[in-house]
Amino acid sequence: MDESVMIWDTGALRNIHGETVTFKGWHVIWSLAVDKIDLTNASIVEEWDTRNNRAYIGFWFSKTGNGADWQWGGRLLQTSADLRPHEWSGSLVMREDTANCVDMFYTSEADAPVNQSVPSVSTGHIFADETGVWFEGFSTSTEMFSADGIHEANSDEDEYFDFRDPHVFMNPEDGRVYAVYEGNVPGMRGDFTIGSKEQGLIPPGFEVGAGAEYGAAAIGIAVLDDGAYEAGDFSKSRWTQLEPLVTALGVNDQTERPHVVFRDGRVYLFTISHASTYSGGLVGPDGVYGFVSDDGLFGPYRPLNSSGLVLGNNQTQPLATYSHFVDPEGYVQSFINYIPDPTAADPSAYRIGATLAPTVRIALEGDRTFLSDVWNYGEIFAQGAWPVDPAPDKRPIVSES
Template structure:
């Protein structure tokens, strides 16, 4: 291990920051930012006979959104055919490639990886970046289950794979997929084996959602991921994990202790990611009301975050509670999986829209991009712009 990677390991070896019941209990007594109500005219399917959720842009080597020659951008999103029960989509998820035009339109370009390439029975969330040439793409993703398994399992492994981007006329495409490798190895001292959890929605344990971040202060590459705390006595033991790349061998990743723990409070701190803004680091994640410990307190389904002046420690909850914004009260499940982009715009997908979701009633799954939001960040305060 190099001196640089030792320094990074030491920096993140401190006890993780804590998101606690004390923080969440304060939400009820403070002004809560609510996102605008989504109507049927605010979104549309992307085509291809699929619904999409969890999306991310392809990033340039400096962390910005990569642009093609015509100004459009490439995105990836989880996609699956439409089902009467939208929860069934998770068992059929594949990563799809999309093009986002400057005019705002979305174009479906098909599955990102070829059939039979992924080692899982399905593909869950990740991130992607281009190298400095803008032609070689690295995809970080979650391989869930194992290819060919008789029944879907919830084993989760974090992989990387590489492809060439061909964008010379016609629709962009990814070719020559290779270098498939498992890159973040679960440390049992810190992270629970996700196979130990159940398969019911809201109780699945995590080792997923790798989000790439390059620290502008020193050029180190990190992956943030959703995990579950090892050795916890609580069923609600979500953490945000981290791995750091070896500067001398950027393809080698060292698994680090968690950055943030919600042990005893919340089961899933999903799609964690970092944005650097105004000299500070902002750590964001999404979570849902039904994955809080029912003994309370329970926060709304929304975007949450913390702020620090360094990656390894010092994280404090934004707005004193961690809550950045939540779905409207009249449609508490309308959107999910918020991702804050470098320009502070925020993407998410339309989930159960148009009202409350009552158990036993049909779900109104939107399966498309929700209207983009925009944040305003001022030190420890965050609000919708």
């Protein structure tokens, strides 16, 4: 990958049905990125820890979709598209037309004077030749919807509210276009009464602990008016916010980057979360969690693997990977975050990854998931192509199945 940038949340170019696609034989991914700064007065840990305040969306392209081959393409959005200073996560979706039109759904974010976080979209066109991939357009943005304090908490209710990471897709059951996103349960921060109904079946001795009322994560959903996707109209009047699909009231305060996989007549809903955002004495690792519905997009959902945990970091390296994204074939891509530094005298010293982790594959079998293979760093798999290129053949570098 490229030594001049640090990257974290990443996603592949895909179509509205969720399939990863190549464009004229090229694999394309977007990443949240910061340019490396002069470290004379700052440590690399400080640089990494402050990255959210300098984040922009960049892109990579590669003929093979394989770790070592990714070429850095620079910024995706022009700075004129920025409604607020920071560009955070979302999804890059290729339209099903012949005009090479691509939509970047993303989070427009500012932390001053108050927290602002608005799912937004910028549209451009993709081009490629034998030497690489480039984009044009992406010069303006449109706000999709804002936290309304009714379906999800807004900044008046919760100064730390989360409202971001739009994942836009077509629901095969009704042919309608939806966005799922990270939110919080509406209501004043900390003003929730938490009991066993919220926290579920908890063994004796592990009852609701102090601070449970600060866990209020929710996976929000909005539906787009019929015809608006085809018209490329994602403005606020065209979206309707609905009740959240899943909430974690009393359990955890963040369910980030939610996304869906439609498989075997079921709907799998994945989200990433942190050990540090669990509440009320509950514990779980940084990793990807999931839920399954047999009855369509609106559930009800059951936690996968009973606990909801799909892939968690090993507790000897608890912050090793994050921001996992599960594609329709079960390939899971994530980035390397903090790795314990084996050479440092201080046992709490960390090295920074700031690059992509090995891709792994999971099998989805009803309510259970199983790790099946480990692939290369930052390896991406296409299920489709634009216009008609066949997806390249691939073999695992390590197979446990």
